[in-house]
Amino acid sequence: MVPAVPVSVVIVDHHPVVRAGLSTWCAAAEGPIEVVAEGPDVSVALYGPGRAADVVVLELLPRDGRPTCAELHELVAQQRRIVGYTMRGGPEPALARMDLGSTAVITRAAEQWHLVTAIRAAAAGVRYTPPRQASGRRCPPDRPLLSARELEVLVSWFRSESKGVVAKSLGISERTVNTYLDRVRIKYANAGRPASTKAKLMARAVQDGLISLDEL
Structure with a gap:
């Protein structure tokens, strides 16, 4: 109708x-x-x-x-x-x-x-x-749910040379950048998929469809 x-x-x-x-x-x-x-x-x-x-x-x-x-x-x-x-x-x-x-x-x-x-x-x-x-759609059932800000900081970090660059581009402190990234790591650890390095976090994000290789 x-x-x-x-x-x-x-x-x-x-x-x-x-x-x-x-x-x-x-x-x-x-x-x-x-x-x-x-x-x-x-x-x-x-x-x-x-x-x-x-x-x-x-x-x-x-x-x-x-x-x-x-x-x-x-x-x-x-x-x-x-x-x-x-x-x-x-x-x-x-x-x-x-x-x-x-x-x-x-x-x-x-x-x-x-x-x-x-x-x-x-x-x-x-x-x-x-x-x-x-x-x-093939997203893993154990994919942690990230907040909008956590995802924004994470993706910006993937595309930047340093956390300082991320902080400047987003208008926040480098300490705040670290806080958001720590939250993301904790969520992945709690989901049984630890990602202790930038490379591992990037791999998790690609696996979960949060970002594509083309976007990087």
């Missing part, structure tokens, strides 16, 4: 062509899905018309050398309903972001129908995973 009440959407993606394509998909949906705002960064969802949108369609995988975990965390803190979208990679890294607050994750393998369905599900507060992604 086509919903009678319109669903408003804000699209966040760094590439204008992708934004235009997603807007076209929404406009062609059988049922009112209105794109009220779109832009290259999450500010478009936090201010202006996008602030009141029912659903945020958010590009998930890192761009410009920075992870989007903090952006996702900020939206989750506001109890926004989010559909994650990625044009890159397989489902594993993107699906991991669902644990951080996305109600759905759509990859490039998904069709238009799945995006529309995901948006409507998010508006109703229901999670949705396209069948192809659900069947391909």
